[in-house]
Amino acid sequence: MTTAETPFDFYSVSYLTRIGNQSAGTVGELLQGLEQCSDASIFHHTFQTLGAHHFLTENFSNDFAQWAMADANRNDLGEQLASLDVRDYLSIAALREDLCRMVGEFCTASPEFANQAALERFYFCEGVEVTVPLGIQARTLEEFREGIGRLSHAGFYFHFISSRLRLQLQTNDFSHWLADGLGLATLAKRINQIDIYTNTLEGTREKMLRLIDRERRKI
Amino acid sequence: MIDTGISSRIPLEEYARILGEGEIEELRALAKPLRGRSIEMINSTAVGGGVAEILTRLLPLAEQFGLNIRWDVLTGGDDFFEVTKAFHNALHGAPYHATARDFEIFKAYNERNQSRLPLDAEFMVIHDPQPAALIEARKKNGNHWVWRCHIDLSHPNQAVWDFLEPYVARHDASMFSSPAFARKLPIPQYLFYPAIDPLSEKNCDLEPEFIAGVLARYGIDPQRPILTQISRFDRLKDPVGVVRAYRIVKRYFDCQLVLAGGGAPDDPEGSVVLKEVLREAENDPDIKVLDLPASAPLEVNALQRASTIVIQKSLREGFGLTVSEALWKKKPVVASAVGGIPTQVIHKQTGLLAHSVEGTAYQIRFLLSHPEIAAKLGESGHQHVKENFLITQKLKRYLTLFLALSGCK
Numbered sequence: 001m002t003t004a005e006t007p008f009d010f011y012s013v014s015y016l017t018r019i020g021n022q023s024a025g026t027v028g029e030l031l032q033g034l035e036q037c038s039d040a041s042i043f044h045h046t047f048q049t050l051g052a053h054h055f056l057t058e059n060f061s062n063d064f065a066q067w068a069m070a071d072a073n074r075n076d077l078g079e080q081l082a083s084l085d086v087r088d089y090l091s092i093a094a095l096r097e098d099l100c101r102m103v104g105e106f107c108t109a110s111p112e113f114a115n116q117a118a119l120e121r122f123y124f125c126e127g128v129e130v131t132v133p134l135g136i137q138a139r140t141l142e143e144f145r146e147g148i149g150r151l152s153h154a155g156f157y158f159h160f161i162s163s164r165l166r167l168q169l170q171t172n173d174f175s176h177w178l179a180d181g182l183g184l185a186t187l188a189k190r191i192n193q194i195d196i197y198t199n200t201l202e203g204t205r206e207k208m209l210r211l212i213d214r215e216r217r218k219i
Numbered sequence: 220m221i222d223t224g225i226s227s228r229i230p231l232e233e234y235a236r237i238l239g240e241g242e243i244e245e246l247r248a249l250a251k252p253l254r255g256r257s258i259e260m261i262n263s264t265a266v267g268g269g270v271a272e273i274l275t276r277l278l279p280l281a282e283q284f285g286l287n288i289r290w291d292v293l294t295g296g297d298d299f300f301e302v303t304k305a306f307h308n309a310l311h312g313a314p315y316h317a318t319a320r321d322f323e324i325f326k327a328y329n330e331r332n333q334s335r336l337p338l339d340a341e342f343m344v345i346h347d348p349q350p351a352a353l354i355e356a357r358k359k360n361g362n363h364w365v366w367r368c369h370i371d372l373s374h375p376n377q378a379v380w381d382f383l384e385p386y387v388a389r390h391d392a393s394m395f396s397s398p399a400f401a402r403k404l405p406i407p408q409y410l411f412y413p414a415i416d417p418l419s420e421k422n423c424d425l426e427p428e429f430i431a432g433v434l435a436r437y438g439i440d441p442q443r444p445i446l447t448q449i450s451r452f453d454r455l456k457d458p459v460g461v462v463r464a465y466r467i468v469k470r471y472f473d474c475q476l477v478l479a480g481g482g483a484p485d486d487p488e489g490s491v492v493l494k495e496v497l498r499e500a501e502n503d504p505d506i507k508v509l510d511l512p513a514s515a516p517l518e519v520n521a522l523q524r525a526s527t528i529v530i531q532k533s534l535r536e537g538f539g540l541t542v543s544e545a546l547w548k549k550k551p552v553v554a555s556a557v558g559g560i561p562t563q564v565i566h567k568q569t570g571l572l573a574h575s576v577e578g579t580a581y582q583i584r585f586l587l588s589h590p591e592i593a594a595k596l597g598e599s600g601h602q603h604v605k606e607n608f609l610i611t612q613k614l615k616r617y618l619t620l621f622l623a624l625s626g627c628k
Contacts, residue, residue: 014245014618016410018407018410019395023398052606052607055599056569056599060565066565066568070565119574125410128623130619130622132251134248135248150240150244152242153241153606154245155241
């Protein structure tokens with residue numbers, strides 16, 4: 001059995017949601033907010049919300065899209081915003097740019113809707129992150145599988161979703177270690193391909209465990 | 220100090236059974252650096268009200284993770300509580316002319332409590348406006364003080380808020396139940412949701428026989444759709460509007476309506492509203508208006524579990540934890556988009572929101588016509604509560620806050 005030189009350390013994460021001073025009552029104001037809000041706010045309403053609402057697998061992608069559909073009553077804009085996949089982004093700046101572009105194009109194309117009052121305001125918030133080591137380490141695929149099984153949803157989210165920004169790579173902590181630490185590049189790639197928008201975190205974990213089990217049978 | 224008692228301590232294994240061992244391990248990891256460190260919660264009542272209910276459940280849970288946590292209650296005379304009740308209503312936007320004497324009474328009782336209470340824990344959590352002036356006792360370079368506001372401050376009486384704000388601003392952080400309830404403050408403001416305990420009598424699993432017994436006692440037919448609103452008989456909960464929505468639905472579905480709740484004993488308006496509701500019901504045998512005592516959690520639980528759809532048609536709302544209670548029981552919810560309700564009911568994801576009697580009726584009709592969608596909303600709602608509005612999540616937020624205040628990132 002292959003043993004990695006550098007172990008995989010399992011962590012978990014917990015967020016406090018800090019209420020910002022900005023809010024938007026129209027799509028036009030949402031655009032202003034998107035341009036001015038902190039990076040932590042963009043992260044909170046996209047990456048973090050995906051973790052907090054992972055059990056919603058139909059038409060739920062990020063807070064901006066949900067607000068556009070449910071409160072601003074703009075399904076067209078909502079659908080566009082919902083199509084964003086956070087895994088495509090290695091920086092918040094790039095994600096912000098695309099959000100602003102989509103909302104900006106909507107405001108230009110439909111100025112009559114840009115200033116229409118929404119049912120509820122959108123409040124810009126940001127996450128304050130606290131990470132904690134769980135005291136679980138893995139050096140082999142066996143130990144890694146066991147660690148995955150013990151993770152909380154937040155821990156799984158931390159390693160599988162929010163890790164992309166930390167790594168600045170289009171991958172996640174699990175795949176990164178499997179490829180680099182254990183040399184299992186194919187398994188790493190398959191795990192990275194699991195669709196987090198159409199699977200819950202629990203469903204994603206189950207798929208991942210099945211892929212690991214298949215790999216273990218080969219060894 | 221309030222003794223929450225060993226009897227209210229539910230073993231962690233019970234929570235692990237519901238949430239999974241991973242979630243409990245995560246709480247252990249978060250609590251580890253805080254083990255043995257002191258926390259003092261202060262509010263103004265030991266019984267009654269949502270804050271006391273939450274603290275009763277939270278403390279025994281926190282102790283099991285090794286936290287040195289205590290709960291103290293502010294003492295005061297009738298004059299103090301009359302003033303703070305008036306402040307409470309004024310902060311919610313009710314008209315009120317505050318006098319200099321009111322402010323003096325407020326300050327005097329806070330000063331008396333400063334010498335009575337220890338106020339020396341590393342983390343001091345002050346609940347609501349009543350004990351806000353205890354911050355005067357804070358020592359320089361001492362402990363961390365945070366202010367947890369459970370009320371809606373979006374449209375406060377300016378004179379009362381101007382008086383309180385300097386006290387609030389001296390804390391290290393403040394916490395609100397919704398971004399819409401917050402004020403612009405010079406200190407960080409965090410989102411802290413109220414929570415339900417899945418193992419309390421109001422939310423625990425019940426035997427089908429017990430539920431059937433409750434329905435039989437009140438003459439409710441389990442074979443026909445049951446629409447339920449659980450809330451005090453208060454105009455802000457719009458029970459009359461619920462009856463009107465039911466009448467529209469009744470044209471299409473042979474359903475029943477259950478309006479269950481009780482008036483608070485100190486609320487003279489409750490009995491007036493109850494009469495209004497009975498008048499609106501016009502002796503319709505399919506409308507059950509149940510004036511339940513406050514201490515009937517198992518009956519409330521049974522009624523929620525027996526419901527086809529749960530309604531919360533409030534005109535104004537704080538957070539509206541009855542919504543979380545219903546969602547936890549996997550019930551489809553139709554509710555007004557007010558206060559903290561949209562946080563719990565994500566429209567078309569974890570329930571349906573409405574803005575009028577007609578809208579409420581339409582959403583109910585839609586769900587009665589599409590039981591498969593109703594079931595899906597109920598399932599997602601249950602998950603939403605599990606992730607965000609359970610007492611374990613509340614403890615997690617506190618642990619995270621204390622770690623953040625201690626500089627752990």
